[in-house]
Amino acid sequence: MTMQENEADREVAGPPSAPDTSRPGGFGAFMRTPGVKFVIIGILTLLLLIPTLMVWALVEERAQRAVEVSNRISAGWGGPQVVNGPYLAVPVTVTHRQTVNNQLTTTQSTEWVLLMPEELKVDAKLETEARKLSIYSLPVYNAKLSFTGKFGTDLVQSLGVVNGVPELDRAFLVMSIADITGIRSNADIRIDGGTAQPFQPGMKGMKALRSGYNEYDAGQTYAQIDTGINRPVTRDLIEKGFVFDMELSLNGSTKFSLAPAGQTTTFKAAANWPDPGFEGLFLPETKTIDASGFEANWTVPYLARGIDKAVNSYVLPLGGNLMSVNLVEPVKFYQLVSRTLKYSIGFLSLVFFAVFIIELKSGRMVHWVQYVLTGLALIIFYILLLALAEHLGFAIAYGIAAAATTLLIATYVGSVTGSRKSGVSLAVVLGITYGVMYLILREDEYALLAGAIISFVTIAATMYFTRNVDWSGSRQPK
Template identity: 45%
Template sequence: MSDSEGQETAKNSQKPAQTGTDTKHVKPGTMSGLTQTPGWKFIVTGVITLLLTIPALLVWGLVEERADRANQVANSISQGWGQAQRINGPYLVVPYLVTEKHKDKYIEVRRHAIYSPDLLENTSDLVVEERKKAIYSTPLYHMKSTLSGKFAPIDTSVIISRNGRPRLNEAFLAVEVSDPTGFRSEVMASINNDDAGIFKPGLKGVNPTNRSAVDYDMYNPQAINAKSSGIHLPVAKEALQDEMQFEIKLAINGSRGLQIVPSGKTTKLAVQSNWPHPGFDGQFLPETRNITEDGFDANWTIPNLARGMSAVSLSDTLSSTKSVIKIGFVKPLKFYQLVSRTLKYAIAFFSLVFLSIFILEIAGKQSVHWIQYILTGLAMVVFYILLLALAEHIGFEFAYLIAATATTALVSWYVGTTLKSKNAMWLLTAIIGMTYAIMYLILKEDKYALLIGSIIAFAAIAVTMYATRNIDWSNGRSKEARTN
C-alpha cells in the first residue's frame, strides 16, 4: 500500500458513520429527525385535530347567531299577522262574593268559579302559507274554528260550601287567546240555538294561564284590565238553569304553531290543513292522522280522566296548559339544525382525513409539514361556513353538495401536490368524498347515527393499524427495511 492510499484510508476511518438522523444527506421532504418520525408526526396531528375544535366552535356560534337572527325575522313577520296561538276554552265563569280578612279587616272579595263544558267539539281548518323577508321565511296560518258543545246545569253548591254568594246575573263565557291581535273578524256565538251576540275583549278579571299576576285588584272589583289575553261573552241567568248548548265561530291568524287546551270533560278535536309537514307534540298525540303532500288531518278524543282536572275550579286563573295539544308548522330538519348536527361530527371527520393523509405520507417518499396539516384542517373548517352561507340561499341539500365537492377537490389537490403523487390525490378524493356521503346519510337517518359512526371509527382504526403494522415509529422505516 502506498503512502497516499494509507492517508486516504485514515481520513475515511475518521468520518462518522451516516445515520437516519443526519439531515445533511437526507433528501428534502422525506421523514428524518425526531420531529419527522412517524410517532412524533402522529402526536402532532392529534394535537392539531384538537386545536381545530376552536374554530369549529366559533363556526357553531355563528350558526346559532344566524338561527337567532332567523327567529327575530320570523317574529317581526308574525307581529304584523299574529304570533303562535293558544286557544283555551270556552269556560263558563260565575263570579261570587266572599268575606275575607285583609289587613285586620273583613272585606267582601270578588272570586270566580270556573266550569268546564261537559262536551267540547272543536273543528278547525287551517290554511298555511310561507312569508319571506330577505332570505328568511316563516309559516303563517289563518284558522277557522267552530267550538260547539254543552254545559250541565249550574251547580252552585261548591260555591256555597266556601261561604260564597254566587252572582249568576254576572256569569259569562271566557275563551283564552294568547295573541288577540290575530283576530280579523268578530267572534260570534249562539246559546241554545239563539243568537247570543259578539264576544268582547278581555277576561273580566280572570287570569289567562300565561300570566302569574292577577289582571285586577281583587279588593277593588271595578279595576278590571280588559286587555288580558282573551275574550268574554255575558250569559243570561235563565240560560244557566238547564243544560246550555253553545256554538262559537272563531277566525284568527297565527304563525309557526298552534296550541289547543282540551277544556271539556270530554274534548273532541278535528284539525285539517294544507301543510304537509306537521309536528305533533304536547301531552296528547292524535288518535288518527293522515299526512300527504297536500296536507294533513288529525283527530283527538280526550276524556276528563286523561285531563286529570276537576270540572269546577274555584280559581281566578283558567285551566293549566300542562294538558295541551301542540301542532307545529315547521319544515323537516331545518337547515340550521342540520348544520349544527354536522358540526358535532367535526372532530371525527378531521381525525379520519388526517389519518388518511398520515398513512399516505408513510407509504410515500414525501413528508407533509405540520403547517400543511393546519392548512388542510382550516380548509375543512371553512366547509361548514360555506355550507351555512349557501344553505340560507339554495337549501341544505344543494349547499351540502357544493361545499363538500369544493372542499374535497381543494384538500385532495393540495395533499396530492404536496406528496407529489396523483395516486394519493385520487385515493384521498375517494376517501373524503365517501366520508362526506356517509355524513350526509347519518344526518338524514339520525336513528342509525351511532351505529354507522361506530362502524366507521372501527374501520378507520383497523385500516390504520394494518397500514402501519411494520412501521418503526422511531425512525420512519419499516421493520423489514431496518433489519436488512
C-alpha cells in the same frame, strides 16, 4: 498571517454551511419520525378547533338573526296561538268569620269558580303559507275555527266547590287567546240556536298560562297572560244549561295549540302543510299526511284530563295540557349545520389519519403546513354549507359544499404525494364520510350508534395500516 490573507481564505472557503439536521440522530430526522408526526397531527387537530368554534359562533349569530326576522314577521301577522276555552266564570261571595279578643269579625271576599262544558268540539282548518323577509321565511296560517259545545244542567250544583253565595248575574264566558292581534273576524256566539252575540275584548280579571308553563306555575305572575275575550251569560241559562256554537278567524305562525277545555273534547285539525309536527300532552289518535297537507283527530275524555269539571281559581286550567300542531319547516338548516359542527373533531381526525396513512404508504413526506391547509379546507366546508343553505336549502348546499371540498382536498393531497391513486383514495374516503354524516344528520336517533361504529372502524383501519410502522425511526434499513 496577515489580515488580508485571512479574508482571502474565507472567500475561497465560502460562507459557513447550515447544520445538517438530516443526519442520523439529528433534530430534523427526529421530527420526521412517524411517532412525532402522529403527535404533531393530534396537536394540529386540537388547534383547528379554534376556527371551528368561530364558525359555530357565526352559525349561532345567523340563527339568532333568523329568529329576530321571524319575530318581525309574526308581529305583523300573529304569533304562535294557544286557545283555551270557553269556560263559564262565576264569582262567589265568601264570608269569613273569626274571633279576635272575644269579638266576632266578619269579612267578605270574592272567589271565582270556572265551569267547563260537558262537551266541546273544535274544528280547525288552517290555510298556510311561507312568508319571506329578506332571505328568511316563516310558516304562517289563518285558522278558521268552529266551536260547538254544551254546558250541562248541573252548573249551579257544581258551584258547591266554594262555600259561598254565587253571583249568577255577574257570570260570563271567557276564552284566552295567546295573541289577540291575530283575530281577523268578530267572535260571535250563538246560544241555544239564537242570534249571534259578539264577544268583548279582555278576560275581566281572569288569567291564563303563558305558553311554555304548566299548572305548577299557575300562581306566578310571570307565567300568566290576560289576553282573550268574554261574553256575559244570563242567570236563566246557567240554571238550566245551554248549548253554543261560535266561529273565529285567527292568524298565527309556526304553531297552533288548543287546551282540552271540555269535560270531553274532540279536536280536528287540517291544513295544506305537508310537514306537521304533533306535540303537547295529548297526541292525535288518527292522522293522515301527504304531499298536499294533513288531517289529524284528537279525543280527550274527562278522566284523561286529571281535573274536576269545576275549579276554584281565577287562572284558566289546562293551559299546560295542550294539543299542538307545529308547522315544521322541511329543513331547519341552522340546527343541521350546528349539529354538523359537533362532529368536526372526529371528521378532522379521520381525514388527517387518512392523509397520514397515505403519506406512510407513498413515502412522500407531507409537511405539517400542508396538514394545516387541509384542515382549513375542511373548516371552510362549514362556512360554504351555511352560506349556500340560506339560499338553496340544506340538501343542495350540503351536496355542493361536500363535492367542492372533496375535489379540492383530494387534488391537493394527490399533488403533494405525487400519486393520483392517493388522491382518488382520499376522495373515496371523503365521499363516504360526507355521505355517512348526511345520513346521521337525517336520522338523529341513530347518530350515536353510527358515530360509534365509524370511530371503531377508523381506529381499526389506522391500526391495521400502521401495524408495521417504525414509529421511533430507529430501525436501520436493510
